[in-house]
Amino acid sequence: MRVGIYAGSFDPITKGHQDIIRRALNIVDRLIVLVVNNPNKKYWFHIDEREEMILESMESQYRDRIEIHRYEGLLVDFMKERGVNLLIRGLRAVSDYEYEMCYAFTNKELSQGKAETIFIPASREYMYLSSSGVREIAINQGDISAYVDKGLEEKIKLRAKELVK
Template sequence: MKVIYPGSFDPLTKGHMDIIKRLSQMFDEVIVAILNNENKKSLFTVSEREDIISEAVEEENLSNISIHSFDGMLVNFAKEQGIKLIARGLRGVTDYEYEKDIARVNSTLYEGLETIFLLSNSSYSFVSSSGVREIAAFRGDVSTFVSPSVEKKIKEKFNY
């Protein structure tokens, strides 16, 4: 059984990796799908994010993870892949309220598409990529939120 774990992953956080590791234990294949959202100013290019995730997956010895990027709607990507299962991580109630509506729309647009939700580990329930980007923009310490390799790449981006 295959599942898609979509997101911007800009940057990849310890919370993202926790979800990826847990999904890898539950499914035969996990497709980490990086959204290329041109409406958003990204810290890392899609190619850089693919490399970062690939390195993190390799460090964890996760052999059933593949990394793809996509433009446009997730339902179209899911159709192209022939997959009817999406996984989303939830940090709290606000995430749930947002994600449940998207899940309903997606299942309307692609019949049979299901979304499962995984509660984030409480250690990461307050971590967000946007928060990490903001801390990094002020040259703050992001080591609690990202792996050492991601921290290094963030420091290179911000020249500190």
């Protein structure tokens, strides 16, 4: 069975993330969606909420092939613990490519050559989409319906209102 890991902060999960997850499932039999937590980063949503939003946003036909985990630390350490050597990364633009290539080379080196990275280019409609962009639109009371799952819209808008107070 081919297992891959798709890691991110997912703060919040966007339609772009969902698209990468669906497309990754064409490559792997099982996908670990890894919610990373960086103690130096300020998140809109607690890690529990981010895990819940991922589960809420994924269509039922994919849920039995996805595991949602959380991790704080080096990704290669999680990979080693789980016995998984395949990383899935989404690419939106050339600037993402430069960063992601460095990240892939570092992971390969830290894993003694075991970590492999597959890059999935963003679908055209999501090339410009990011969680930070969604947060910016939400905090300014803009329409985020094109960027996030309908079931998450209100949760994100409510959090934006709480943060503006």
